[in-house]
Amino acid sequence: MSYRRAVTVVGLPLLLATLLLLYGVRVIVTINVTHSDELSRAVEEAQCPEQSICVPLLQCPFVDRMAIVEYLSRPAVLRAPSERRWQRAHWRRCQLDEDKFAGICCNSLVESEATIPTAESEQEPEPPLPHTIEDEVLQKAQEVAMRKLNRLRINNEEGLSHKSSPAQPVHGSPDHDALPKAVVWQGLHDVLTLQALQKISNGTAPLDIRRSKRCLVGPACEKTHSRYRSFDGRCNNIEPGRSRWGSVGYPMERVLAPLYDDGVWAPRMKSTTGRYLPSAREISSTLFADLYQPHSRHNVLLMQFGQFLAHDFSRNQALPGTRKCCTPDGSARLRNASFGCMPIAVREGDDFYSQHGVRCLHFTRTAIAPMDQCDSKYARQLSSVSHFIDGSPIYGNSKQEAHELRSHEGGRLKSIKHRRYHNELLPFDRTEGSCEKWAKMCFKTGDVRSNQLITLVAVHTLFLREHNRIAHEFERLNPHWSDDTIFKETRRIVIAQLQHIAYAEYLPKIVGHRLVSVYKLHPSGRADPGYTSHYRPDVNPSVSSEFTVAAFRFGHSTVPSKLDLKDGSVDTWHTFLDPTRFRERTFYDELFHSMQRQPMQTVDDQFSTSVTRFLDVQPGTSHGKDLAAINIQRGRDHALRPYNDYRRLTGKPPRHDFAEFGPKHGPTLASLYASVDDIDLYVGGILEPPLEDGVVGETFAEIISDQFARFQHGDRYFYSNGPDTNPGHFTQAQLREIQRTSMASLICANAGETHRMYVLPDAFTVPHDDNRPVVCSSPDMPRLDLSWWKD
Ligand code: HEM
């Protein structure tokens, strides 16, 4: 099928032509629906009407995906003729690839143009609305919200200053503060108002909190052609109304509309049968165990790079005022716990916590983004880091954070140098609570989570060293460059290397090669210069709740129970928040050596007790939290829809029966859930068998691929974008140089003792015949030739 032939492009502006070209290539995009009666009929409807293109449903934001998923959830025989008419009028299936896969005709060109907010809509205040009964209802709702908020504020012992009153809309954060508290309070105020509106009017009042303020579409960008990306992710997209996409504090996206119990923010707690869902801990303790299941190909470094990436694109901001949800001994829920608490219930006979008398595990709900979007109808969660893969764990999420991390000499980042160490270490962090009390070393980076795990500290150290190594060379190469120029140019290169490793080495191992080509995730263009031309201003790069709360947390199942260190193995949780061993002279090199050799764990029903029992162990206790249970609970906090809806969305047949989960999991799931349509996305996704050449199962793989496509196609500064889109593009020679970079070459360039350090050419894969250790001083090891940057 040739879509390109089917579409008349004559007379369309250049932008449309580019989009069509992109979409034209997308005919290879596929979704597997071989078992689905619904979508296999796609073959009959192979062609799309003019100005629409065939893409996976997941990648078409211009249709009502939720309505389609709901339509697909009803057996065809039960559909009324009116429903079928609706289907014919609103969406059309199409054939994507050979006769195997089906997609949807996506009418993006017409609809995206129609929905782009214009510059005028930003400047022109909305006309005042006539005073109606609705205004009074709204005022009442706001008062209810304010009272609730004040109670929380007292609990939190944090005042809302006059300036940051939540009744005033917050337009965003000044550049010196990555996520001001006022934004969090504003979001809370908005959602409480919406909930109160819903309650007071018994659901009859229109859910519209905009009446009290303008519908904000984001500030205009002053510097639209800056050579360097901002720290907080703003103005990556310069289209009016999209300047905040992917920036700090921008709400998480939804792949599918949430399933809040009240439609606004009440967590998803009920089964489709009306009963309560099983406790997240009960699911975790019944379904998940801790058995040694080494991955046959990939190593601990792959696991570790995954966590580093996760911290680059997402951080669920906790609600304020919710420090305590359970009694200090964990025996019960606190009677006066804040409404932001959503503690995890532990049953009496729990196989672990019962021996400690614990019946309640602390859990705080994620903060809500201010509802200054035009279409806010329900809560969307806040991320306090920039959503882009832009090295924010290295450089921080605001100009001010970066300022504090910089040494202001020779473009370098602050570091610790001592003859006792082979090479630099991260600067110390002396803030209380950053590490365990007994830790003798604790490091400061651009992300507050960097001391979580000792191997994570190693990856942070690697990127710090790489930055300072390049900066140092620039000082010699371009002595006329200022500290500022060296810093910015170096940051640009380090981010490019990070993106290159993420797309060229990491991602294909996670989702497999088929989805890499289906979702166009190749990091370099096939055209001569190597530039990519995937950038599309209508692609929103922001993380979706489904991705960050479920799919990308697959990594928690890959964490080994013990980490192999040079002098034996240690329980993983013993390395949490205590990186003291970095003061040993050879520790860094040896850690990279062992991370490459130790296999990570497979993605399945096995989770290390380091994360399911001993996460955040408090002094004086011998138990911690359960991360698998937290993931399930977090999914309900964000009101992710049940697993089957995401199967339908990705063109897979839903599970009709527990037995379809196999003899091991089917009966266990049936004993936990009242209906197969209740299964949490995290649970269903983690139990899927991994793709043949991937690490995760098919549903997580699609959600991850779609997100990484948006990280790339929605990032104007993506390192391989050429001069037509990227104001900070590299020359072709520079780009080639960056594309020679690999994780192995980075490790070598920054080892303590290069002549004694061995790496595996594919650093994310355990040694095998085609992946034999190479000494770093070998001439075969690629080195970044910075002479291409000589001014
Ligand atoms: C021992 C290793 C790890 C520990 C102790 C750990 C711990 C945590 C914790 C405590 C959270 C916050 C949970 C919540 O309150 O919702 C979290 C979130 C998350 N983790 Fe991990 N993690 C580890 C490894 C990984 C790996 C290997 C990956 C991916 C490959 C990963 C991906 C994520 C993601 C995507 C989030 C959500 C981030 C956010 O938005 O807050 N983690 N992890």
Ligand SMILES: [Ca+2]
């Ligand atoms: Ca980021």
